[in-house]
Amino acid sequence: MEPGTARIAVDLLGGDDAPAVVVDGALRAMRADPDLHLLLVGPTEVADALIAALDPAERARITVRPVRSAVGMADHPSAARSESTVRAAVTAVRDGTADALVSAGATGATVTAAVLGLGRWPEIRQPALVATLPAVAGPVVLLDVGGSLEPRPATLARHAVLGAAYAAVAHSVVAPRVGLLSVGTEAGKGDRVRRATDPLLAVEPLPCGARYVGLVEGYDVALGARADVVVTDGFTGNVLLKAIEGAYAMAGGPPVGGGAPRAAALLGVAGTVVVCHGSARADDVASGIALAAHLWRRRATELVSALLDGDAATDRTDRSTDTEVRTS
Amino acid sequence: MEPGTARIAVDLLGGDDAPAVVVDGALRAMRADPDLHLLLVGPTEVADALIAALDPAERARITVRPVRSAVGMADHPSAARSESTVRAAVTAVRDGTADALVSAGATGATVTAAVLGLGRWPEIRQPALVATLPAVAGPVVLLDVGGSLEPRPATLARHAVLGAAYAAVAHSVVAPRVGLLSVGTEAGKGDRVRRATDPLLAVEPLPCGARYVGLVEGYDVALGARADVVVTDGFTGNVLLKAIEGAYAMAGGPPVGGGAPRAAALLGVAGTVVVCHGSARADDVASGIALAAHLWRRRATELVSALLDGDAATDRTDRSTDTEVRTS
The missing domain is CATH 3.40.718.10 (Isopropylmalate Dehydrogenase)
Known part of the structure; x- marks a missing residue:
């Protein structure tokens, strides 16, 4: 692992088994990489569950960006729930709050959000x-x-x-x-x-x-x-x-x-974007976050x-x- | 293995490593299946090498169909050498001399020869x-x-x-x-x-x-x-x-x-045709012959x-x- 802080926005609602495996994966990624900071994008209550599992030093490495429209959407299909969170994660990269983003949501939605929000390379x-x-x-x-x-x-x-x-x-x-x-x-x-x-x-x-x-x-x-x-x-x-x-x-x-x-990795947009498989397990999400941090540091x-x-x-x-x- | 005689035409010149691996594969197939008869299609001297390696009982299960145009083509690319042998093997299936054919020659050439020689299904x-x-x-x-x-x-x-x-x-x-x-x-x-x-x-x-x-x-x-x-x-x-x-x-x-x-297996032509990978090894050729026999018996x-x-x-x-x- 290369040194250097990497701030990764994580779409808490992306993926078939979100938010549980995303929370688990984010936790694993944090523990494996002391220079990793996470911006958790999604419902506050989900982020809180992750934060509660951390010790105080680790908590300092987490920021939460609540997405209001995702609240109360528990009954919606995962793809629909994730669309607003992935857009918010893209915004975080665009405005410089995060260095990269990771989502296990629908690939098409992530690519569209990244192209619209970050722009394509010439x-x-x-x-x-x-x-x-x-x-x-x-x-x-x-x-x-x-x-x-x-x-x-x-x-x-x-x-x-x-x-x-x-x-x-x-x-x-x-x-x-x-x-x-x-x-x-x-x-x-x-x-x-x-x-x-x-x-x-x-x-x-x-x-x-x-x-x-x-x-x-x-x-x-x-x-x-x-x-x-x-x-x-x-x-x-x-x-x-x-x-x-x-x-x-x-x-x-x-x-x-x-x-x-x-x-x-999504190549061709003006930002670092990593897409995880929709049926990602916690290890896959952790790998995705590690890949995003690696790409940012490089x-x-x-x-x-x-x-x-x-x-x-x-x-x-x-x-x-x-x-x-x-x-x- | 199902019972019943199966007469398989084998393209001796098909494949990147023909005829050596084809001869070796044909030998293995014969020894694994006592009801298998082979029609070897290719240069007589190549067939003779195979026959020499067999005991008399096995020799009775082999027929040779020499292909004149293949003789003296040792310097030609494998694909060109195999075209005449695969056509002769197709003819053997069409005229009832063989029940099925196996070739490790170029797939396109085998498919074309089979379509022209055996006809497509309606x-x-x-x-x-x-x-x-x-x-x-x-x-x-x-x-x-x-x-x-x-x-x-x-x-x-x-x-x-x-x-x-x-x-x-x-x-x-x-x-x-x-x-x-x-x-x-x-x-x-x-x-x-x-x-x-x-x-x-x-x-x-x-x-x-x-x-x-x-x-x-x-x-x-x-x-x-x-x-x-x-x-x-x-x-x-x-x-x-x-x-x-x-x-x-x-x-x-x-x-x-x-x-x-x-x-x-090639499906859609009026005959049993098995295509082996161009870089088939002896075991692959033997598997192809066994598959052809299986399909015929079924x-x-x-x-x-x-x-x-x-x-x-x-x-x-x-x-x-x-x-x-x-x-x-």
């Missing part, structure tokens, strides 16, 4: 949800895992840039290898979107010394032998990530080094965004300048 | 590759795993019927639960194809007492808790199957009961086709007749 039409899987040779960054279900080839190419920058900034991957997920490794394999994206990626300037290694297959997501960054549409990425999680459960548990993540959002700006500012016909900008 | 525009995964509660039938990468909703609905019939006929699943793979289980989750297919499946008459259980997620492919048959497009199914295989490799090996299959192709005909002949507005036909 040149990013579709923010991407990025999951990191532990593999043999190091982490594998998989994107998108649910942000944009039907991206155009140009969006996939932008996501390749995002993923390469994220691998370098968030996980210290040196010169990331970027692959496009398909049904075979030979050029030309895949559906229309893949066949149109492959040539785009072959000429796309990638940041951080990253290079495009071509088409990769499903194995490569879990094993990481061929790529550090795997680019795919949000539909395929989402079902793939859950299939790997199911396979680990079938195999008797995740491998050494960790299983499939149940928290993902200045990941800021650095990834700057790498994109550099990329966008580059005249792509001038490869010498391009290389200079990319490796700076 | 009402099947796109044949499906069907893989069966062992799960906690029983087998999970996943289709398509690479036959049609961009199916229309109507094709996915037909594949649901194929999958239900296959689960009942090939794996004795009683009243199969059929799910449509998506990014969440609530109605409306998914991309355009999924949103268009879900209502079709809700009213699609399914054979063998099967019922549509709605949207399922990636976990369900490995765990099988929610569905016995999982329907998806060939792109998603292919990458998913390989991701599960990669996850089992990461987790230190497949679970008890077996891992991700590396052989798939009369799976014939029975699945008959269930489709019944379904097609049903007046869908008359549900009482429909039920009668479906459960017959």
Whole structure:
């Protein structure tokens, strides 16, 4: 864990088993990270229950932001209850009260609230949800895992840039290898979107010394032998990530080094946002909070965004300048 | 293993490591199944190597169909070498010399050869590759795993019927639960194809007492808790199957009961065809041959086709007749 205070806004009502598992997860995260401060967004009575479980020193690290409209909504579906809390958490990040936010609420609602409240980065039409899987040779960054279900080839190419920058900034991957997920490794394999994206990626300037290694297959997501960054549409990425999680459960548990993540970073909005799985357990929420703190301490959002700006500012016909900008 | 002679045509030149692993796999399959007869399709010298490794009783169970154009093509890519052998294997099934065929050659070439040589079933525009995964509660039938990468909703609905019939006929699943793979289980989750297919499946008459259980997620492919048959497009199914295989490799090996299959049945053509993974090992080829023999002994192709005909002949507005036909 890197040093430095991180103030994380937590959506107390997000997730199928909110608020209980969110409270439990927040408690675990606080105890694991002495520099963590939490801004609890939700009904006061829920926040009070968490605070009561803490010792006085820990209580000093908690602030509560009550959301009135959430009170008395116990009978509403979790998604509806969470919408107002996630919006309030986004506001906290925008006004500087929190450094990052974590929600296990409906992904679509969180993405919408983040785009509207924080704004998209220039040149990013579709923010991407990025999951990191532990593999043999190091982490594998998989994107998108649910942000944009039907991206155009140009969006996939932008996501390749995002993923390469994220691998370098968030996980210290040196010169990331970027692959496009398909049904075979030979050029030309895949559906229309893949066949149109492959040539785009072959000429796309990638940041951080990253290079495009071509088409990769499903194995490569879990094993990481061929790529550090795997680019795919949000539909395929989402079902793939859950299939790997199911396979680990079938195999008797995740491998050494960790299983499939149940928290993902939202890249492409002007703020640090982590989305947890709707059926997140307390450990998953704690992991999500830890990821948000890690990304904040690494200045990941800021650095990834700057790498994109550099990329966008580059005249792509001038490869010498391009290389200079990319490796700076 | 069911009793009864099964004569399986084996494409000696199909697969990345052909003919060595194919010969090895064929040998293993023969030794595991005393009622198996093999028709080896490929260069005589390759077949001779296999025959030399057998005792006289086993030799009586082998026939060789030399393919002239394959001779002297050692320097050609595997895919090109296998095209003539897979066509010859299809011919053997068509003319009744073999009961089924197995190839680890390029999937596209095998599907094309099978469609042209054996013909499609009525009402099947796109044949499906069907893989069966062992799960906690029983087998999970996943289709398509690479036959049609961009199916229309109507094709996915037909594949649901194929999958239900296959689960009942090939794996004795009683009243199969059929799910449509998506990014969440609530109605409306998914991309355009999924949103268009879900209502079709809700009213699609399914054979063998099967019922549509709605949207399922990636976990369900490995765990099988929610569905016995999982329907998806060939792109998603292919990458998913390989991701599960990669996850089992990461987790230190497949679970008890077996891992991700590396052989798939081709449904929708008038003959029993099994496609092995291009990088099949000897065990995979042996599994593919055993699957082909199993399907032949169960009369799976014939029975699945008959269930489709019944379904097609049903007046869908008359549900009482429909039920009668479906459960017959």
